[in-house]
Amino acid sequence: MKISVSYLTSNYEKKQTIKLIEKTNADYIHVDLMDGGFVEHKNFKIEEVLALLSDHQKPLDIHLMVFDPLIYIKELAKLNPSYITFHIEATKDIVGTIKEIRKYGIKVGLSLRPNTDIHEIMPYLALVDLILIMSVNPGAGGQSFISTSSDRLEELRKIRAENNLSFLIAMDGGINNETIKLVKDLDIAVSGSFICKSTNYQAQIDKLRE
Numbered sequence: 001m002k003i004s005v006s007y008l009t010s011n012y013e014k015k016q017t018i019k020l021i022e023k024t025n026a027d028y029i030h031v032d033l034m035d036g037g038f039v040e041h042k043n044f045k046i047e048e049v050l051a052l053l054s055d056h057q058k059p060l061d062i063h064l065m066v067f068d069p070l071i072y073i074k075e076l077a078k079l080n081p082s083y084i085t086f087h088i089e090a091t092k093d094i095v096g097t098i099k100e101i102r103k104y105g106i107k108v109g110l111s112l113r114p115n116t117d118i119h120e121i122m123p124y125l126a127l128v129d130l131i132l133i134m135s136v137n138p139g140a141g142g143q144s145f146i147s148t149s150s151d152r153l154e155e156l157r158k159i160r161a162e163n164n165l166s167f168l169i170a171m172d173g174g175i176n177n178e179t180i181k182l183v184k185d186l187d188i189a190v191s192g193s194f195i196c197k198s199t200n201y202q203a204q205i206d207k208l209r210e
Helices: 014-022 046-052 070-079 094-103 122-127 149-162 179-183 201-209
Strands: 002-006 028-034 060-065 083-087 107-112 130-134 168-172 188-191
Touching (some): 002 201, 060 070, 060 107, 060 188, 070 094, 083 130, 094 107, 179 188, 188 201
Parallel strands (some): 083 107, 107 130, 130 168
16 A cells, blocks of 8 residues: 655644654655635635645645646646546536546546545546545645545455456545555555644654555
C-alpha cells in the first residue's frame, strides 16, 4: 500500500508542511483543491498552487473538488502531477475531461463521494487509472472515517477483478493507524491530519505502514 499525504490540515503553514512531507518516505503529496462551489470551502488560487509546488520532489496526487475541472487542467499540468482526480458530478463532459487530462500525459482519477452510487462510474472504469473513495464528506480535513467505506472498497475490488480492469483504488478521509486496518487492501491510502497535525511525520507514516 502506498501513502499519499494531504497538507490540507496542518500545524504549520503550507510551504513548511510540504517540506516536512518531502523529508519522509511518503509516496505522494496529496493536493486538495476546493473552489467554494462544488464544496463549501475555497482554499486556492491557481497561481498560488503553482508557486507553492513549483519545486516539489515527490509525485503529486491532485484531487479537484471543483466545478468544471477542465478549466484548471492546463495550468495544473505545469506541475507534472502523477494523477489528477475529479468528481463525476462536477462536469457534464466526463469523457472530455478524462481526455484532456490524458493529453498532458497525466493519469486520471475519478472520486466517489460517500453518497455517489458506484454504478454511476461504471461506464468510465476502463478509461481511468484511479478511483478515489471519499471516506468522509469532501471539503474539510479532520473528519471521522465513515465505516461503510470498507464495503465500497470491497465492491470496487470485486468489479475490478470480474471485469479484468487495472485501475488503482485509493481512499481519503479519516485515515489513521486504526481505520487503515479496515482497508488493508487499498492501493493508496490518503492521510492528512493524522500525519500533519503531529510532531513527527515519519513516525505517523510508519504506523500506517505497519
